[in-house]
Amino acid sequence: MNQEESPQSTRRTTRSTTSSTPNPKSAAKPTKNSSKPQTLTLENLLFRGKPLGFDELVSSFPGRRSQILELMRLLGTLGSPMIPLFIYGGLSTGKTSVILEIFRHLNRPFVYSSCRTCYNPRILFESILNQLLLHRKSEGNGYSSAKRCERPSDFVNFIRDALVGVVNGLSGKLSSKKLGVRANGRMVYLIIDNLELVREWDKSSSILPFLFELYDVLKMPEVGLIFISGASPDTYYSDTGYTEPIPVYFPDYVEDDLRQIFMRNQSNPKLFSSFLDVVLKPFYRITRRVDELSSAFSSLFKTYCEPLCDLGTVPNEEMKRRLFSHLQPHIAPALNEIFRVPSHPSIGATAKDKAKRKGSAKKLEVSEEFEEIDFHMSTCAKYLLISTFLASRNPATLDASLFDSTGGSDSRKRKRKSSAKSVEKKETAEQELVMKGPGTFPLERLLAIFQCIMSVSEYPLDEEEQGTSELGGESWDSCLMPDVLLQISSLCNANFISKGGSCPLEGSARYRSAVDEDMALKALAIFAIGAFLLGLMKIILMSFTISRAKLNSAVITTRMDFLLSGCLSCQNYKLSLLFAMTSCKQSSVLYTDFKGLKVSMMSEPT
Amino acid sequence: MASSAADDSPLAHHSDSDLQGFFVLHKASNRKLEANSGRKTRRKIELSQSFHKSPEKSEAKVTKCYDDQYYEKLRLEALDCVWSKIESTIKDVLRNINVHVFNEIDHWIQQSFESIRLRGTPDLNQATCSYPITTDVISKRLFAGLVFTKNMEFVDDLLTFADLGLHLKSHGRHVANLSSFDFSAKSGIGGCLRRLLRQFLMVSVVEAADVSVLASWYVEQGNNENPVVVIIEDMERCCGPVLSDFIILLSEWVVKIPIIIIMGVATAIDAPRNILSANALQFLSPCKFILGSPAERLDAIIEAVLVKHCSGFTVGHKVATFLRNCFLRQDGTLSSLIRALKLNGSYSNVLRSVRQMAVVQHFSMEPSSFILQELLHEEESQVVFSSAKVRTFMVVLLAILFCIPSYGYKSHGTRNTSYFQKRSSSKDLIFHLIGGTHNKYALLLLSLACYAEDSSLSCAERLVARNVLAETDGETWAHGLSELKRLQKLWSSVVLCLHEAGKCQKISLLDLYTEVLNPDLYNSRDSNHHLLEKGFRKPSGIYRQHHLANCSRVGEKSPRAPLRRHTAQSNANTEKSAKGLNEKAAMLMGSMVRDYLQPIECIPFHEICCFKDLDKLQLVRTVYHFIWYSLALEHGDLINLHDWYQSFKATIRHPSNKGKHKLKQSISPKKRKDLDESQNRNEASVQYPCFYC
Structure with a gap:
C-alpha cells in the first residue's frame, strides 16, 4: 500500500516544496527578532528554520521511510480534512521528530503542546489557546495567559473562536502581508505530545475522552488533531463512541537503522564505523533506544579514541585490533551502567580510574580489604542500619533463637531431628524469602534487635581509650531512646529505611530496610574486628539473601580455617558467636563448618 | 568603675534571641544555688545598708559586685562577646573550607554553559x-x-x-x-x-x-x-x-x-x-x-576555636571526650537539635552546638567567667593587664575565689582540692588551711575571701577582711592570668605541631585534642602519648613535624637557630641521615611535649576560661531529649527535625507556659501507660523541665 502511495505523495511534496522554498523566511527573521517589542503573527504557527525537501526529510530519518509516507498520506493534500491521528511507539523512536519535520517540510501551521511541559489540564488548554491567539507570556502582561481556562467546556468555546480567527487569517489576510510568509493551506493542526501522561492526571477519566472527542465536538474540518503517545491505543479507553483516531505505529529501530542513525554527522565515518562494529551488537541486545545508546556510545567512543593522536586517521586492520583491545575491558561495565558520574576534571583522572577499578573488583571477589561507608554516619546509625537489615531479611520467628543466648542449643537439637524432607522444605521457604525481597517490621522489633546487637558488641572503641569508654557508655545508656528514634528518622530521610503503610491490625507504621548487602557490609566495618571476621560476616549476610551459587563462591574464596582462627583471635567472641549461629540457621551448606567454630568458641574460657 | 563597665556594653539587654531563653532555661545551676542559698536576703539588706550608711568606697564596690543581677549582666555580656567571636570564627572557617569546591563548581558551570551555548x-x-x-x-x-x-x-x-x-x-x-x-x-x-x-x-x-x-x-x-x-x-x-x-x-x-x-x-x-x-x-x-567531610570540618573548627583559642574559651578533657563521643556516635542528632534551637539553622556542627551549649552553661555558672571578656579585650587593644578596671575585677575575683579550686590545686595538690570542693567554708577549715600552707600569700587571700563571705563571723570581722581584700593589689592575679595565656599559646603551638606530624597517620585533630587535654596523662608525666608515638614512626611524618617545629612560634625559649640549620640539612640530606635527624626531631618534640603540652586543666586559673563540668552538659541534653520524647509520644510516630524545632521554639518562646502544664496536655494517659515500661530510663528526664521552666 505504501508503495502505491509513494509516487503520489512525492509529487505532492515536490509541489509543496517548490511553493515553500521561495519564501524569504530565513532572511526576514533575524531583523525581526532584534526589535524588542514583538508581536506574534501567524508565522509563529509554522516550524521555524530552513525549509526541508522531501528527500532530505526521508534521509534524515533512517528506517522511518514507511512511517513518513504513511503520515504524509494521512495528512492529505492541502486543505483536505483529516481524521485524528494517533502516533505511538516506544521511547526514542522518532515520533515527535518525524512529525515536526514533516510539518517543517509541508510548511503548514500547527500548534504543539507536550503534556510533559503542560502538566495539568489548565496549562495544556492555556498553552494551546496562547499559541492560537498568538499570545506570549511576558513581563508586560504579568506572565499570564491570554485566556484563563480550566474547564473543558470553556476550552471548547475559546478554541472554537480562536480557530475561526486563525483560519480566517490564513485564508484571507495572510497573502497580503508585506513580508509574505505564506503558510500552505488553511488547515491548522493540533499536536498533543506525550499523551500517555494524561492518564496519570487526576481527572484523567474526563480529560482523555474529552481530547479524543474534541474533533467531533468542534466539527471544524479545518482542524487536524494529532496525538503522540508512548503507549499503544489499547491502553486508552476507546469505547465511548467518538471517532477513533487512525493509529500509526513507530516500531523500534533495527540494528541497521541504528547504524545509519549513528553514522550521521560523523566527522570520521571510517573510524566510527569500526567503533560501531565493536559496540553496536552487544548493546543492541540490551536496548534499542537511541537516547540510551547514544549516551553510552559517546563516552565509549572517547575511550576508543584515547590511543589515537589524530582523530582524522582512517584505521587499518591492525589499528582496529589495537583499539578494540583497548576498549574491550570497558564494554562490559558500560553495558550494566545506566548512570555514570565522573568527577570534575580538575580533581584529576586518577581518582576516577581508581574508583572504576574498585567497582570492577568488587563484583569478582570477596573483598579482602573491607570498604567502609564513605560518608559520615554516626556509629549509632550504623548499628541501626545493620539492625534494619537483619530485621528485614530474617523472619521474625527466628529472632528469639538468633539473639537469645539460650536459643542456640535448642535450635541445634531441632536441627538434628530434622529430616531431609524438612530441610528441603526449609530451603524452598528460604528461596521464597529471597524472592519476596526484604520484609517489613514494626519499630519495636527493630529496637529490640538493635539493643541485642548493642549489648553484644559492647561498644568497641579504640583500645587506647579504655577510660573514656566508661564515660561514653554512661551517656550512651542514659539517652539511648531519643537518639535512636532521631537516627531512625534520619535513616528514613536518607532512604535507607522505607516507611511502609501502617498495619491495619497493629495500627503502627511498619518499616522496611532499603539497603542492599554491600551497604550493610560496609556498615559492618564499625565492629572494628579483624578482616577474618568481616569475611565471615560477609558470607553470613550473603547466606540470608543471595543465591547459593554466589554463596558457594564466597565460601571458596574465604577459607574456613582461616576464618576460624580469626574468630578465635578476636575479642568479640559473643559477636562472632551470634553471627555464626545466624549462619547455622540460614545455610545448611555452612552448617558443619560453623558448628565446629561455635563449639570451639564455647569451650574458650572467657 | 564597675558602673563604667556596665555602660560600655550596649548589649547588656538583649532579649530578642532565643539565646536568652536558653540561658534562662539553664540558669539555675547547682553551684549558683549553692553559693546563693541562704545568704541572698541577708546580703540584700546589707547592700542597702552599705549604700546608705557606709562611706567606705571599697566596700560599696565589693557588695555591689555581689549583686546577682549585676553579675548576670556581666556574664551575659561576656557570653555575648565570646560567643559572637566564636561564631564568626566558625563561619570563616567553614567558608574557607568550602570556597575551593565552590570555585570548582563555578568553573564547571561556566564550562557547561559554554557547551550548552555551542x-x-x-x-x-x-x-x-x-x-x-x-x-x-x-x-x-x-x-x-x-x-x-x-x-x-x-x-x-x-x-x-x-x-x-x-x-x-x-x-x-x-x-x-x-x-x-x-x-x-x-x-x-x-x-x-x-x-x-x-x-x-x-x-x-x-x-x-x-x-x-x-x-x-x-x-x-x-x-x-x-x-x-x-x-x-x-x-x-x-x-x-x-x-x-x-x-x-x-x-x-x-x-x-x-x-x-x-x-x-x-x-x-x-x-x-x-x-x-x-x-x-x-x-x-x-x-x-x-x-x-564532617570530620575535616570539625578538625578545622577545633583548630580555629579550641586550639588557637580565638575566644579564650576552652573545654576540659571530660567535656572534650564527651563531645568527641557525641560526634562519632550520635552526631547529627545533637547538631541539628541545638542548631535548630539556636539560630534557624545557621550553625553546623555537633561540636559547635554542644560547645555552644557548653559556653552558655559555662557562663551561667562560672561567676568569674566575665574575666574572659577582659582577656579578649586585652588581646585586642593591648591594654596593660593591670589596668584599673581589671584590678576591680581582680578584687571581685578575690572575693569569689573559693569558686576556683585550681589555685589550691596548684599549690597543694589533690589533698587541698578536696577540701575546696567540700567548701564548707567553716572557720575551722580556713584556719586549717592557713596553718598548713606553704604559699602563704595566696592562701591568706583565699582565706580572707572565705572569711569575708562567712556569715557566721561577726560583722566587724568581715569588714576587716574585706578591707584587706580591697587593698590587695592585683599583681598576683595579673601575673597568673598572663601566665595562663602564655601557656595556652605554647600549648596550642605544640598541639598543632603534633597534628601536623600526625597527618600522615591520619590522626584527626579531634582525637589528638581529646588526648592532649587529658590531665592524667600529663600528671603522670608519661610522655608516651599514644598518638605521638604513631606520629614518630614514619620518617616522612617526622620531616614535616621537624619543619613545622621550626616554623611555629614555640615560645620564645625554644632554640631556634640550630633548628633552622637542621631543616636546611634535612632538605638536602638523603635517606642515610634521616634516621639521625628523626631522632633529633623526636627528642625536640619530646621535650616540647614535656615542657609545653600542659593540659588546660593543669594550669592555674583555668576555671576562668575552661568549661569542664560534664554533668551539666549532660543534664542539658537530657532536657532536649525529654522534649523530643514527649513529642514522639504526642505524635505516636517518628518526628522530623522541623517539627521538633517548631515545638522547641514554642517552648523556648513561652517559658511562662509551664512545662508541667504542657506535659499534662501533651501526653494522654493512655499513651503514657503504654510507654511506661520503656520509659523508666527517661523518668528522670521528665522532671527536668518542670524544674527549669
Whole structure:
C-alpha cells in the first residue's frame, strides 16, 4: 500500500516544496527578532528554520521511510480534512521528530503542546489557546495567559473562536502581508505530545475522552488533531463512541537503522564505523533506544579514541585490533551502567580510574580489604542500619533463637531431628524469602534487635581509650531512646529505611530496610574486628539473601580455617558467636563448618 | 568603675534571641544555688545598708559586685562577646573550607554553559515556542552537578548550599535554591515550578506555573550571558517521581533556557540511581563534587576555636571526650537539635552546638567567667593587664575565689582540692588551711575571701577582711592570668605541631585534642602519648613535624637557630641521615611535649576560661531529649527535625507556659501507660523541665 502511495505523495511534496522554498523566511527573521517589542503573527504557527525537501526529510530519518509516507498520506493534500491521528511507539523512536519535520517540510501551521511541559489540564488548554491567539507570556502582561481556562467546556468555546480567527487569517489576510510568509493551506493542526501522561492526571477519566472527542465536538474540518503517545491505543479507553483516531505505529529501530542513525554527522565515518562494529551488537541486545545508546556510545567512543593522536586517521586492520583491545575491558561495565558520574576534571583522572577499578573488583571477589561507608554516619546509625537489615531479611520467628543466648542449643537439637524432607522444605521457604525481597517490621522489633546487637558488641572503641569508654557508655545508656528514634528518622530521610503503610491490625507504621548487602557490609566495618571476621560476616549476610551459587563462591574464596582462627583471635567472641549461629540457621551448606567454630568458641574460657 | 563597665556594653539587654531563653532555661545551676542559698536576703539588706550608711568606697564596690543581677549582666555580656567571636570564627572557617569546591563548581558551570551555548543561542521566538527546537538526544541532556556532602544528616549542609547560592550569585549566575519540601508528592511538579518561578521572577503570584514563563523571562531580560542554576539541597529526601518529572521536564527546555542543576547528595553515589527513574537519569550529564567531610570540618573548627583559642574559651578533657563521643556516635542528632534551637539553622556542627551549649552553661555558672571578656579585650587593644578596671575585677575575683579550686590545686595538690570542693567554708577549715600552707600569700587571700563571705563571723570581722581584700593589689592575679595565656599559646603551638606530624597517620585533630587535654596523662608525666608515638614512626611524618617545629612560634625559649640549620640539612640530606635527624626531631618534640603540652586543666586559673563540668552538659541534653520524647509520644510516630524545632521554639518562646502544664496536655494517659515500661530510663528526664521552666 505504501508503495502505491509513494509516487503520489512525492509529487505532492515536490509541489509543496517548490511553493515553500521561495519564501524569504530565513532572511526576514533575524531583523525581526532584534526589535524588542514583538508581536506574534501567524508565522509563529509554522516550524521555524530552513525549509526541508522531501528527500532530505526521508534521509534524515533512517528506517522511518514507511512511517513518513504513511503520515504524509494521512495528512492529505492541502486543505483536505483529516481524521485524528494517533502516533505511538516506544521511547526514542522518532515520533515527535518525524512529525515536526514533516510539518517543517509541508510548511503548514500547527500548534504543539507536550503534556510533559503542560502538566495539568489548565496549562495544556492555556498553552494551546496562547499559541492560537498568538499570545506570549511576558513581563508586560504579568506572565499570564491570554485566556484563563480550566474547564473543558470553556476550552471548547475559546478554541472554537480562536480557530475561526486563525483560519480566517490564513485564508484571507495572510497573502497580503508585506513580508509574505505564506503558510500552505488553511488547515491548522493540533499536536498533543506525550499523551500517555494524561492518564496519570487526576481527572484523567474526563480529560482523555474529552481530547479524543474534541474533533467531533468542534466539527471544524479545518482542524487536524494529532496525538503522540508512548503507549499503544489499547491502553486508552476507546469505547465511548467518538471517532477513533487512525493509529500509526513507530516500531523500534533495527540494528541497521541504528547504524545509519549513528553514522550521521560523523566527522570520521571510517573510524566510527569500526567503533560501531565493536559496540553496536552487544548493546543492541540490551536496548534499542537511541537516547540510551547514544549516551553510552559517546563516552565509549572517547575511550576508543584515547590511543589515537589524530582523530582524522582512517584505521587499518591492525589499528582496529589495537583499539578494540583497548576498549574491550570497558564494554562490559558500560553495558550494566545506566548512570555514570565522573568527577570534575580538575580533581584529576586518577581518582576516577581508581574508583572504576574498585567497582570492577568488587563484583569478582570477596573483598579482602573491607570498604567502609564513605560518608559520615554516626556509629549509632550504623548499628541501626545493620539492625534494619537483619530485621528485614530474617523472619521474625527466628529472632528469639538468633539473639537469645539460650536459643542456640535448642535450635541445634531441632536441627538434628530434622529430616531431609524438612530441610528441603526449609530451603524452598528460604528461596521464597529471597524472592519476596526484604520484609517489613514494626519499630519495636527493630529496637529490640538493635539493643541485642548493642549489648553484644559492647561498644568497641579504640583500645587506647579504655577510660573514656566508661564515660561514653554512661551517656550512651542514659539517652539511648531519643537518639535512636532521631537516627531512625534520619535513616528514613536518607532512604535507607522505607516507611511502609501502617498495619491495619497493629495500627503502627511498619518499616522496611532499603539497603542492599554491600551497604550493610560496609556498615559492618564499625565492629572494628579483624578482616577474618568481616569475611565471615560477609558470607553470613550473603547466606540470608543471595543465591547459593554466589554463596558457594564466597565460601571458596574465604577459607574456613582461616576464618576460624580469626574468630578465635578476636575479642568479640559473643559477636562472632551470634553471627555464626545466624549462619547455622540460614545455610545448611555452612552448617558443619560453623558448628565446629561455635563449639570451639564455647569451650574458650572467657 | 564597675558602673563604667556596665555602660560600655550596649548589649547588656538583649532579649530578642532565643539565646536568652536558653540561658534562662539553664540558669539555675547547682553551684549558683549553692553559693546563693541562704545568704541572698541577708546580703540584700546589707547592700542597702552599705549604700546608705557606709562611706567606705571599697566596700560599696565589693557588695555591689555581689549583686546577682549585676553579675548576670556581666556574664551575659561576656557570653555575648565570646560567643559572637566564636561564631564568626566558625563561619570563616567553614567558608574557607568550602570556597575551593565552590570555585570548582563555578568553573564547571561556566564550562557547561559554554557547551550548552555551542548548541545554539535561541532567540525569543525559538525560546518561547512550544515545540522542541532540537531532538538530538545529547543536546537534551541536563548538566547536573552532584555535590556530595559526605554526611547523612543533611541539616549540617543547609547553610552550605545557601552559601553556594550566594557564591554563584556573586559570579552573576541566576540561582534558585530548592529544597526537598518543594518536591513533595502532594504538591507535585507544580509546586517546585511555582517556587522556582517565584525565586527567579520575583513575582509573588504566578497563576499557572509553567516553564514557558521562565523561558520568556530569561530571554526578555537579556540574561543570555549567564546560565540558570537550580540548587536542590537534599536530593535524598525529595519525592523521586516528582524530581524525575522535573528533570525530564527541564530537559525539554534545556536548549531554550540554559538550565544547570546542582544536587546535594548526602549519602553515596547510588542515591540518584535509587531515587530517580532510569528515564530521568538518561537526561542527566552528571559531574561529581565533594565537600569536606564532617570530620575535616570539625578538625578545622577545633583548630580555629579550641586550639588557637580565638575566644579564650576552652573545654576540659571530660567535656572534650564527651563531645568527641557525641560526634562519632550520635552526631547529627545533637547538631541539628541545638542548631535548630539556636539560630534557624545557621550553625553546623555537633561540636559547635554542644560547645555552644557548653559556653552558655559555662557562663551561667562560672561567676568569674566575665574575666574572659577582659582577656579578649586585652588581646585586642593591648591594654596593660593591670589596668584599673581589671584590678576591680581582680578584687571581685578575690572575693569569689573559693569558686576556683585550681589555685589550691596548684599549690597543694589533690589533698587541698578536696577540701575546696567540700567548701564548707567553716572557720575551722580556713584556719586549717592557713596553718598548713606553704604559699602563704595566696592562701591568706583565699582565706580572707572565705572569711569575708562567712556569715557566721561577726560583722566587724568581715569588714576587716574585706578591707584587706580591697587593698590587695592585683599583681598576683595579673601575673597568673598572663601566665595562663602564655601557656595556652605554647600549648596550642605544640598541639598543632603534633597534628601536623600526625597527618600522615591520619590522626584527626579531634582525637589528638581529646588526648592532649587529658590531665592524667600529663600528671603522670608519661610522655608516651599514644598518638605521638604513631606520629614518630614514619620518617616522612617526622620531616614535616621537624619543619613545622621550626616554623611555629614555640615560645620564645625554644632554640631556634640550630633548628633552622637542621631543616636546611634535612632538605638536602638523603635517606642515610634521616634516621639521625628523626631522632633529633623526636627528642625536640619530646621535650616540647614535656615542657609545653600542659593540659588546660593543669594550669592555674583555668576555671576562668575552661568549661569542664560534664554533668551539666549532660543534664542539658537530657532536657532536649525529654522534649523530643514527649513529642514522639504526642505524635505516636517518628518526628522530623522541623517539627521538633517548631515545638522547641514554642517552648523556648513561652517559658511562662509551664512545662508541667504542657506535659499534662501533651501526653494522654493512655499513651503514657503504654510507654511506661520503656520509659523508666527517661523518668528522670521528665522532671527536668518542670524544674527549669
